[in-house]
């Protein structure tokens with residue numbers, strides 16, 4: 001994304017240009033929706049939250065001074081919206097407990113899961129991660145966000161971001177132990 | 182070298198962010214458990230990278246803009262209400278202070294006795310009005326403040 005255009009767009013939005021804001025939504029909708037849809041499984045809920053993010057952007061633009069990149073600021077808003085959303089929902093996550101807890105271990109011949117099944121298992125495992133890990137995984141593998149950018153957006157030290165990502169993946173690896181073989 | 186040490190290093194290795202040193206490499210070569218775990222980590226890295234990117238629904242932008250407009254309209258209504266209430270209070274305060282000035286200075290009586298006063302001369306009027314000058318000043322200041330607020334609010338809203 002060209003920085004000059006971004007600044008110009010923000011400036012127009014600040015002056016109350018509705019078309020400019022529409023363009024901003026168009027430009028960032030896949031990033032915002034993608035991030036949220038990867039942490040919240042329900043699509044319509046994800047859309048609601050993504051819209052919330054843009055409402056906050058709209059309200060916050062007059063105060064956005066442009067020291068950070070627009071996308072970094074947007075990441076931060078997504079993180080806040082997700083954090084506020086996850087608390088009451090944590091208990092509602094539906095799980096495929098049989099498989100996940102290993103109560104019924106798949107037989108050796110079942111162990112070769114197709115990619116599709118594996119992906120499905122992955123999504124279910126990700127839902128079981130703590131919300132901050134979920135968002136980190138979503139952001140890191142989306143749009144190739146650099147560690148530095150994630151650290152800035154989440155206001156965490158660089159080392160913490162790396163460690164948390166490794167831990168998240170370690171947890172996933174353990175949850176998917178049988179399926180990954 | 183302990184398995185736990187190696188297992189902790191698997192994620193960075195699988196992500197290509199850490200090259201295993203000699204000790205780790207030696208352990209991986211001799212420990213089938215850790216070697217298998219590294220394979221898992223690599224496979225996980227692959228599927229995470231290939232994870233499909235959810236795209237925003239077709240009508241997302243228009244639906245979002247509708248919400249933005251609704252929110253803006255509500256804010257404007259709220260500001261309008263707040264502005265009108267403030268203005269009403271300020272006007273009430275002005276009327277109150279004007280009434281107070283008239284009441285305390287006895288100017289209500291003055292207007293009644295205007296004809297008579299003209300007869301007794303301007304000196305008497307000045308003598309009666311002089312003590313109430315601070316009150317007039319107060320009322321004027323209040324009026325100026327109110328007009329100032331009005332001007333500022335109009336400028337902010339437009």
Ligand SMILES: [Zn+2]
Pocket residue numbers: 183184185187208212214215216
């Ligand atoms: Zn080992």
